[in-house]
Amino acid sequence: MLCFWGAQVREGFGLVQPDKVKHGNSGIRSVCPKSKVQDMSAGRSFVGFIRDGQVSVLRLRSEDCDHDGKLTQLQLKNDRIRLILCGGDGAVLLAYGGKVLIMDKSIVCRPLKGLDNRQVIQIACGDHHSMALTTDGQLLVWGENSHGQLGLEKDHPGSSSAQHVQSLSGIPLAQISAGGDHSFGLSLSGVVFGWGKNSAGQLGLGDTTDRHIPTVVNSLHRKKTVSISCGGEHTATLSKGGTVFTFGSGGSGQLGHKSFKDEHHPRVVAELWGSEVSQVTCGRHHTLVSVASSKLIYSFGCGMQGQLGNGKIINKSVPFPVNLPTECNHDYTIEKLIAGENHSFALFFKEPGNESKPNPSRGILTLDDRMIDRWLSGSDPWKVVKKNINKVFSSAASLNGSFLKTSCDEHYQTSEDHCGLDFDLVKTSFAKLSKNERSISEVVKVVQQMLPSLNPNPAGVESLRVYLLLPELIRHLQEQQRTELTEALASKILQLNPDARKVLEMNWSKLPDDCLKGLVKLFKKASANLIGRMAADTMNWDIMTRLPKFVQILQMVYQVCCRANRSITKSDFIINEINDLLDVVRTKKWCIWLSVEKEKYFLFGILCGLAFNNTSVVHLPFPLALFKKLLNVKPSLEDLIEFSPVLDEKCYCFYFNFCYRTDFVDKYVDYILNKSVEEAFEEFKRGFFKACDRCMVEMFEPEELRGVLVGNEEYDWDILKQNTTYEGSFYAKHPTIISFWEVFEELTPNEKKAFLLFLTGFEKVPILGMSAVKMRVRPLFSFTQDHLPQALTCHSLLDLPVYQNKETLKAKVIEAINHKRGFWEE
Numbered sequence: 001m002l003c004f005w006g007a008q009v010r011e012g013f014g015l016v017q018p019d020k021v022k023h024g025n026s027g028i029r030s031v032c033p034k035s036k037v038q039d040m041s042a043g044r045s046f047v048g049f050i051r052d053g054q055v056s057v058l059r060l061r062s063e064d065c066d067h068d069g070k071l072t073q074l075q076l077k078n079d080r081i082r083l084i085l086c087g088g089d090g091a092v093l094l095a096y097g098g099k100v101l102i103m104d105k106s107i108v109c110r111p112l113k114g115l116d117n118r119q120v121i122q123i124a125c126g127d128h129h130s131m132a133l134t135t136d137g138q139l140l141v142w143g144e145n146s147h148g149q150l151g152l153e154k155d156h157p158g159s160s161s162a163q164h165v166q167s168l169s170g171i172p173l174a175q176i177s178a179g180g181d182h183s184f185g186l187s188l189s190g191v192v193f194g195w196g197k198n199s200a201g202q203l204g205l206g207d208t209t210d211r212h213i214p215t216v217v218n219s220l221h222r223k224k225t226v227s228i229s230c231g232g233e234h235t236a237t238l239s240k241g242g243t244v245f246t247f248g249s250g251g252s253g254q255l256g257h258k259s260f261k262d263e264h265h266p267r268v269v270a271e272l273w274g275s276e277v278s279q280v281t282c283g284r285h286h287t288l289v290s291v292a293s294s295k296l297i298y299s300f301g302c303g304m305q306g307q308l309g310n311g312k313i314i315n316k317s318v319p320f321p322v323n324l325p326t327e328c329n330h331d332y333t334i335e336k337l338i339a340g341e342n343h344s345f346a347l348f349f350k351e352p353g354n355e356s357k358p359n360p361s362r363g364i365l366t367l368d369d370r371m372i373d374r375w376l377s378g379s380d381p382w383k384v385v386k387k388n389i390n391k392v393f394s395s396a397a398s399l400n401g402s403f404l405k406t407s408c409d410e411h412y413q414t415s416e417d418h419c420g421l422d423f424d425l426v427k428t429s430f431a432k433l434s435k436n437e438r439s440i441s442e443v444v445k446v447v448q449q450m451l452p453s454l455n456p457n458p459a460g461v462e463s464l465r466v467y468l469l470l471p472e473l474i475r476h477l478q479e480q481q482r483t484e485l486t487e488a489l490a491s492k493i494l495q496l497n498p499d500a501r502k503v504l505e506m507n508w509s510k511l512p513d514d515c516l517k518g519l520v521k522l523f524k525k526a527s528a529n530l531i532g533r534m535a536a537d538t539m540n541w542d543i544m545t546r547l548p549k550f551v552q553i554l555q556m557v558y559q560v561c562c563r564a565n566r567s568i569t570k571s572d573f574i575i576n577e578i579n580d581l582l583d584v585v586r587t588k589k590w591c592i593w594l595s596v597e598k599e600k601y602f603l604f605g606i607l608c609g610l611a612f613n614n615t616s617v618v619h620l621p622f623p624l625a626l627f628k629k630l631l632n633v634k635p636s637l638e639d640l641i642e643f644s645p646v647l648d649e650k651c652y653c654f655y656f657n658f659c660y661r662t663d664f665v666d667k668y669v670d671y672i673l674n675k676s677v678e679e680a681f682e683e684f685k686r687g688f689f690k691a692c693d694r695c696m697v698e699m700f701e702p703e704e705l706r707g708v709l710v711g712n713e714e715y716d717w718d719i720l721k722q723n724t725t726y727e728g729s730f731y732a733k734h735p736t737i738i739s740f741w742e743v744f745e746e747l748t749p750n751e752k753k754a755f756l757l758f759l760t761g762f763e764k765v766p767i768l769g770m771s772a773v774k775m776r777v778r779p780l781f782s783f784t785q786d787h788l789p790q791a792l793t794c795h796s797l798l799d800l801p802v803y804q805n806k807e808t809l810k811a812k813v814i815e816a817i818n819h820k821r822g823f824w825e826e
Contacts, residue, residue, distance in 0.1 A: 001031070001032050001327075001348040001350070002032075002037050002040070002345060002347055002348070003028055003324065003345065003348065004028075004029055004343060004344065004345045004346075005026070005027050005028045005029065005307065005308075005343070005344050006305055006306050006307035006309075006340075006342050006343035007060075007061075007305040007307065007341075007342035007343055009058075009061075009343065010058065010070075010071075012031055013031070013047065013049070013058055013071055014056075014058060014070060014071030015031055015037070015049065015071065016031045016032070016033055020032075022325065024323065024324075024325040025311065025323045026306075026310055026312075026323035027306045027311060028309050028322070028323060028325065030325055033051065035051040035052055037050070037051055037347060038052075038053075038082075039082065039083055040336075040338055040345060041084045041125075041340075042060075042086055042338055042339075042340025042343050042345060043086030043088060043089075043091065043340060043341065044060075044087070044088045044089070044340075044341045045059060045060055045062065045088070045089055045090075046059055046086045046090070046091055046103075046107075047060060047343070048086050048091055049071075049084075050081055050083075050084055053080030053081055053082070054073060054081070055073070055076065055081050055084055055093060056071050056072060056073045056074070057072055057074060057086075057091065057103070057107055058070070058071045059107075060341075072107060074093075074103065074107060074109055075109070076093075076095075076101070079093075079095040079099060079101065080095060080096050081093050081095050081096075081101075082094055083122075085123050085125035085130075086125065086340070087127055087128070087130065087178070088127030088128055089105050089127075090102065090103050090104045090105060091103040091125065092112075092125045092132075094122075094132075098118070098119030098121065099111065099115075100115060100120050100123065100162075112142065112161070112162055113161035114140070114142070114159075114162035115132075115140070115162055118134045118135075118136070118138065118140070119134055120132045120133065120134055121133055121134065121135050121362040121363070121364065122362065123176075124177050124178035125178055126143070126149060126180060126181060126230070127179075127180045127181060127232075128144040128146075128181070129143030129144050129145070129149045129150055129158075129183070130142055130143050131176045131178055132162065132176075133176050133364070134364075135364055135365045135391065136364065136365065136391055136397065136398055137170075137171070137173060137396075137397025137400075137401070138164055138165075138397070139151070139165040139173060139176065140162035140163065140164055141159075141162070141183075142158075142159050142160060142161060144158045145157060145158040145159075146181065147196050147197035147210045148196050148197075148210050148211055148212030148213070149182055149195065149196030149197060150163065150165070150196075151165045151167065151168070151196075151212070151213055151214050152213075154212040165214065166455065167455075167457070167459050168193065168214050168459050169396065169397070169453075169455040169458075170396040170397055170454065170455050170458055170462075170463030171185070171191075171193070171458075171460055171463050172188045172189075172366065172397045172398070172401025172462060173185050173186065173188070173364065173397070174186050174187060174226075174363055174364075177228045177229055177230045179196075179230025179231055179232065180197065180231070180232040180233055181196050181197035182194065182195070182196035182202050182203060182233075183195050183196050183230070184230055185214060186225055186227070186228050187460065187462050188363070188401045188404065188411070189404065189412055189414040189462055190220075190222070190223065190224050190225040190226070190240075190414075191216060191221070191225075191460050191461075191462060192204075192216070192217040192220045192225055192228065192237065193214035193215060193216055193459065193460070194214070194215060194217050195211045195212065195213060197210055197233070198211060199233065200233045200248045200249035200250075200262045201247055201248050201249075201263060201264030201265070202231075202234055202235050202248030202249065203215070203217065203235075204217045204219055204220065204235060204247040204248075204264070204265060205217060206264050213459075216459070217266065220237060220266050221415070222413055222415070223243070223266075224409060224412045225238070225239055225240075226238055226239065226240050227279075227280065229281045229282040229287075230282055231248070231249075231284060231285065231286075231287065232249070232282075232284040233248050233249035234247065234249045234254050234282060234285075234287075235247055235248050235282065236280045236281075236287055236289075237266065237280075238277060238280045240412070242275060242276035242277040242278065242291075243272075243273070243277070244256075244269040244272050244277050244280055244289060245266035245267060245268055245269070246263065246266070247263045247264065247266045248262065248263065249262055250262050250263060250317075251285075252285040252286065252301045253301050253302070253315045253317030253318075254282070254283075254285050254286050254287050254302065255269070255300075255301075255317075256271060256272070256287060256300040256317065256318055256319050257317065258270075258317050259317055260317055269319065272289065272298065272319055275291050275298075277289045278290055278291060278292040278293075278334075279334070279336070280337075281338065281339045282339055283301070283302075283307065283339030283340055283341065283342075283343075284302075284339075284340070284341045285302035286299060286300065286301030286302045286303065286308060286339060286344070287299065287300055288322075288337045288344055288346075289319065289337075290334045290337055290346075292333070292334060295333075296322075296324075297309070297321070297324060297334065297346060298319035298320060298321055298322065299316070299344065300316050300317060300318060300319045301315065301316065301317075302315050307339075307343060307344045308320065308322070308344075309322035309323060309324075310322065310323065311323060324346070331350055332348035332349065332350055333350075334346060334347075335347045335348060335349045364395075364397060364401060365391050365392055365395075365398050366392070366398050367392045367393075367398065367402035367403070368402065368403070369432075371392075372429050372432055375389070375433070376432065376433070376435075376436050382438070385442075386442055389439065389443055389446060390442075390446050393443050393446040393447050393450060394446050394449065394450050395450070396450065396453070396454055396455075396463065396466045397463075399466045399469055400462050400463055400469075401462075402469070403422050403425050403426045403429065404421065404422065405420055407422075414461060416461055416502075416506050416507075417506050417507070417509075418510065419464070419507045420465070421468060421469070423511070423512050423515055426469060426472050427472060430475075430476055431476060433473075433476075434473075434476035434477070440476070440477070443473070444477060444481050447470070447473070447485060448484070448485065448488065451485070451489065451491075451492055452488070452492075454466065454492045456492070456495040457497050457500070458496075458500050461503050464500060464503055464507060467489070467492075467493060467504055470485070470489050471486075471515075471518065471519050471522050472515065472518070474522060475518055475521075479529065482525070482526070483526050483529050483530070486522055486526040487526065487546055487549060490523065490526075490549040490550055491549055493553060493556075494549060494552060494553070501556075505556060505559075505560045508556075508557060508560045509561075509563065509566070513566075513567060516557075516561070516566060516568060517572065519557060520568060520572055520573060523550045523553045523554050524550075524573065524575055526550045527547060527550040527551060528575050528576075528577040530543050530547050530550070531547070534547075545603065547603075547606065548603075548606050548687070548690055548691070551606060551610060551690060551691045552690060552691075554573055555613075555693065557573075558573050558693070575614055576614070576795060578607075578610050578611055592622070592684060601680045601683035601684040601687065602683040602686055602687040603687060604687065605683065605687025605689075606687040606688070606691045607687075607691075608684075608687075608688055608691075608709065609687065609688040609689065609690060609691025610692070611709060612688075612708060612709055613691055613692040613693075622709065622710055623639065624639055624702055624703065624706060625639035625640070625673050627702040627705045627709075628702045629673070629681060630685060630688065630697065630702075630705065631697070631698060631700070631701075631702055631705065633702055635669065635673040635674070636669065639669075639673060640669050640672055640673055710764060711762060711764030711765050711766055712764060712765050713765065714765055714769065714770075715752070715753070715756075715765060715770065716769070717744070717752060717770075719769070719771055720770050720773055720775060721741060721744075724775040724776070724777060725775075725776050725777075726776075726777050727777070727778035728778045728779045729779055730778060730779055730800075736779075736800065736803065736809070737777065739803075739805075739809050740777075740809060740813075743806060743810040743813055746810070747813075747814075751814065751817060754818065755817045758816060759773075759791050759796055759798060760793055760796050761793035773796060774796060775798060776796060776797045776798065777797075777798045778797065778798075778799060779799075779801070779802055780800055780801045781801075781802075785801070785803060785808055787801045787812075788801075788812050788815060788816040789812060790816075
């Protein structure tokens with residue numbers, strides 16, 4: 001049954017014969033067409049009906065014409081229509097399958113240009129602009145842009161073809177709505193975005209300034225908004241639980257606030273408090289709401305043509321019940337309200353208890369555990385599975401709308417410090433998906449193509465969920481796939497604008513412990529993998545250029561952990577493989593002051609910064625001047641002499657013979673240690689502080705910093721012995737261990753240093769002293785006595801064969817330390 005009231009129209013709309021129209025109280029009429037009305041819409045010029053997938057429209061009377069047209073069925077060939085939205089002059093139709101058609105004033109329909117085979121799931125129509133939402137979460141707009149209602153750049157002239165609203169990329173939209181010249185989008189977690197004309201405050205932003213790009217309505221934050229409707233110059237929102245907010249033009253009472261004033265902020269319609277409103281819809285100057293539980297419809301606003309359904313020609317500023325026919329309260333269920341220019345409609349279905357809409361607004365495609373189960377069970381053919389994988393994982397919006405924490409409506413609390421994701425579900429789902437090699441390979445392929453499209457300037461916090469989901473996915477991949485995707489993810493994180501990066505860091509600080517540790521492990525493994533490849537590939541600088549991305553992410557996460565007092569310690573960030581690389585650097589004799597090519601200073605600085613961050617001793621001849629410059633301390637003449645001893649006599653000659661010309665000496669030192677190396681040093685410094693925390697470095701004096709990085713020569717071999725632990729069949733009193741320490745005592749000082757270098761990759765003592773060197777010794781099983789001891793420098797691990805006597809042990813140890821460096825042979 002269709003009930004309608006308001007301005008005069010053709011009796012029965014042509015849906016039924018005039019004598020089949022029932023007239024009730026207060027000017028309300030009702031019809032029951034033979035073909036059930038599945039959906040309808042009313043605009044300024046037309047009213048349209050969908051019956052059995054076919055569309056009929058009726059032109060409404062206007063100032064130029066004092067009578068309605070005839071109900072005319074549109075010629076749509078084979079397209080079956082499921083939704084129609086009438087706007088100012090025409091209408092937009094949505095066919096089953098996602099095709100969009102545009103109807104103009106002459107009721108001629110044509111396909112919308114610019115869709116590129118996208119599947120549309122929702123449409124909205126304003127006075128002179130329209131919108132469409134696709135299954136993968138893209139918002140497309142077309143029409144006029146006089147007030148920014150398209151959400152494109154400020155000077156965009158408008159378009160007759162569909163244009164993508166880039167600024168909302170990645171936002172998982174649940175609904176779209178278009179008013180006179182303003183627009184709204186609602187996310188799955190209840191975040192409201194408004195843009196366009198704002199002359200009466202219809203955007204709810206607290207002012208009357210138009211917006212040309214989607215802007216978050218902060219006043220509705222955490223209000224659990226589930227639907228939005230736009231009128232001519234006012235807006236209404238409905239929250240979960242039934243609370244209605246209105247804002248914008250109130251000149252006809254359409255806000256329902258017992259006044260005729262405009263409202264620039266969303267304000268609760270107090271008269272409806274506690275009514276559990278189920279639907280709200282805005283007409284040009286009036287508003288309708290329904291309460292499904294009590295089968296009541298309320299109206300407020302302009303009633304000068306009877307569109308309030310109360311039998312009076314008057315404007316009402318408070319909600320008032322519509323005088324519905326008696327049978328509506330007994331035999332029918334309210335399914336949909338439609339408010340037009342000067343008309344009101346209510347669709348009823350004769351199915352008591354069924355409160356679903358005849359054509360509900362469909363949501364974007366999102367990933368959940370049940371979908372993954374279908375992929376893995378084989379219930380869907382591979383062609384279908386592959387298609388759905390492509391749809392979900394090619395869309396940041398789809399991913400960002402997936403795995404929401406729905407218990408207690410937690411995802412509606414999404415904010416800068418609450419991401420709204422159910423991480424337990426994320427982990428179990430991705431772990432399950434990773435077990436199917438065919439599916440996970442397809443996922444990897446699609447994600448690789450999706451990552452470059454991520455928006456570096458996201459419009460809201462929901463668009464950052466993808467940066468939390470992908471690490472959980474990547475952790476389950478094979479090494480090569482994992483490193484490649486991790487690098488691509490790191491690149492996109494570093495491209496985020498500063499505000500978005502701050503929000504992401506806040507989300508990191510709130511991650512569960514296992515997810516946060518997994519994040520660290522992911523980027524740490526990727527770093528270690530590249531470092532290992534660099535060491536094995538004789539310092540492949542192409543690989544080196546990729547390392548800073550991982551290092552910067554680790555530094556960001558480390559700082560987050562420090563600020564948030566998380567349980568993750570600095571040791572969790574240490575990359576032990578850096579020792580192997582530093583050993584290669586040392587053996588190749590690449591020194592910052594001597595032979596590194598200019599363009600490599602930045603990368604070499606990163607390497608040294610990593611060494612500092614990992615508390616690794618670097619076996620390189622760094623002069624004190626370098627550390628002074630890192631700490632912004634002015635180098636002196638003595639620093640120049642240390643750097644180049646051959647200048648010793650000349651410099652002192654300068655100093656004593658020309659002491660009255662101190663300016664010359666200062667300039668000479670400044671030139672040698674500053675100006676002549678300025679460009680190279682700045683690159684080294686930039687790289688150094690990319691890999692470590694500047695605040696931590698600045699805690700040290702230059703001499704202390706050199707001690708941290710280069711080490712010292714305060715050897716205490718007794719402490720090394722005390723700190724040694726034994727594994728496997730070895731123990732402190734094992735004959736081989738007793739012989740080993742006897743041999744060690746007989747080594748010369750230089751041989752002991754060589755052994756430390758063999759074991760750890762550095763021959764000087766770390767800043768924390770010998771107690772920081774904790775050697776582990778385990779037996780190395782061999783069928784011959786020719787096998788040499790081996791060392792894993794990353795872990796200070798000595799693999800020691802069980803020799804038959806002390807003499808053989810001594811000979812093999814000395815041979816090993818003289819000819820090997822851990823795993824690296826000279």
